Amino acid sequence: MMTTRALGLGSPLRKTLFSPSLARNQSLIRTTLAKRAVQTESLPASAAVDILNKQRLLRPSSPHFTIYQPQLTWIASIANRVTGGALSALLYGFSLAYVVAPGTFDSVHVVEFVAGLPDVVKYAGKALLAAPFMFHSLNGVRHLSWDMGKFMSIKGVYQTGYAVLAGSAIGTVALVLL
Template sequence: MMLTRAVGLGPALRKAAFTLNLMRNQVVLRNIVGRRSIQVQSLPPSANLEILNKQRLKRPSSPHFTIYQPQLTWLGSIANRVTGAGLSVLLYGFSIAYLIAPGTFDSAHVVEVIAGLPEGVKYAGKAILAAPFAFHSFNGLRHLGWDLVKFITVRGAYVSGYIVLGATAVSTVALTLWK
């Protein structure tokens, strides 16, 4: 008896011991049989879209990213995706063009066409190709650093972001001016 008093089980045990079986059975029966019945309505499959659209109209819309102050982290993330997609489109586009017309897109013909372009167009083309390549490469190294649990603090993310931007600018100029 001392143990139940010390643990605090005395009142609970007395209540369980002296409660009539009839009352305990009523509680169990009340929990098994629901108090409310649920109305079920059959709907045609075409009504699903209509119900879904009505629910979507009632949902609050999340704030658009344009209401937030631009931050280096999300601008870098967007730029990484855009440069990766752009470089992929160029690579696959040139590869498919080479497969379709190998005589037109062979190395000798491409060098001949580029040699005939004015110097300003050559430098602009090199810069347009060098900038996304450099940014995507350096940002990929930044992501590898994050995978190694380096630069994952807010300060580290910003420092590494500025390093990526600086390295991109320097290497873009170097790749553009390199003959």
């Protein structure tokens, strides 16, 4: 058991610290100082919802665009979500169109329609499909490498980010020229 002498407390300090009057005085001081005068008013439930909605309007977005400078990490994250959503919407839209009108959206009609387009429109369409596909695919591989614990340093994150951008550009050109 540790004594006050082992703690280095001298005799006068011991008497002051362990006196019962000090404990009473501290609790008295604590209870009187802790009380604050708070004015409240009763509000209906609809007013509470209005107050919450006003507070939500004042909250900053995340990441707070006015404070943080654009960084590769969060721009790539936003782009990955956008490209994934766009590619999913395109796939589901075409699938639903095929289910609703299978005669119009079958392979023969789609190939005939695309064959009748000018070359500029074909290459532009291929680029519009290839760029998000390549970026989303390569960024997915990047995320899988993170799941395996690879490239988790700041340097590794930026190196893989630039590699995804370069690979997306090269892959997009390759897919457009096929």
